[in-house]
Amino acid sequence: MKSREPYDEERAMQYALRSLGRRMQSRAELERKLLARTTPEVARSVLARLLQWGYLDDRAFAEVFVRSHRGRWGELRIAAELRRRGVDEGIVREALAAEGGEEGELARALALLEKAAWRHKGDHARMVRHLQGRGFALEVALNAARAYEKLHATRETE
Numbered sequence: 001m002k003s004r005e006p007y008d009e010e011r012a013m014q015y016a017l018r019s020l021g022r023r024m025q026s027r028a029e030l031e032r033k034l035l036a037r038t039t040p041e042v043a044r045s046v047l048a049r050l051l052q053w054g055y056l057d058d059r060a061f062a063e064v065f066v067r068s069h070r071g072r073w074g075e076l077r078i079a080a081e082l083r084r085r086g087v088d089e090g091i092v093r094e095a096l097a098a099e100g101g102e103e104g105e106l107a108r109a110l111a112l113l114e115k116a117a118w119r120h121k122g123d124h125a126r127m128v129r130h131l132q133g134r135g136f137a138l139e140v141a142l143n144a145a146r147a148y149e150k151l152h153a154t155r156e157t158e
Contacts, residue, residue, distance in 0.1 A: 007038040012046045020055055024064055027056050028086020062087050062095035072112075075105060077135020109136050109144035110151075122152065 007015060012034055019025065019033060027047060034043035050056045062082055069078050075096050082092045109131050113120065120126035124145050131141035 007034075007042065009038075009042050009045055012038045012042050013049070016046050016050060017055075020050070024061050025056075026058050026061050026082075026085045026087050027051070030056065031086075058087050059091050059094070062091050063098065066095045066098075070108060073134050074109065074131065074136030074140065076137055080135070105136065105140050106143055106147070109140050110147055113144055113148045122149070124149065 015037060016030060016034060019030060030050075031043060031047055034046060038046075047056065065082060065085075066078055069081070073081075079092050079096060082095070083089070112131065112134060113127055116130060120130050127145040127148060128138075128141045131144060132138060136144070
């Protein structure tokens, strides 16, 4: 297997800009990608310039990530995914707090249950498992399942 030459700074910058053009990334994600292709010195230099120019911003990345995944995932899964992508814990907490609290999480869980009614068929345990699999806390999943059952019980009696 032929080993390739590490990217020089210009080529590493082009690679980084192309990668950022495809999708927003955390600093740690882009650093891992650069380190696979170039030397640590070149990677640090490229990252420093991108940070200086405002092309890399973990806070903005986390806010966009939270907004785009809120409809499908719970806070636990979003937080875990951001941590996996190398976002600082403080930034993760700020981004989650900026996008709503407990009531918003419960409303999103209930909306997911409505959307996936074909999957859980009104079974309490299935509803809770479905929500937990999506990253909702147990308490939120239980409350959402109870609310769903109460809502559908009143609809049936009408």
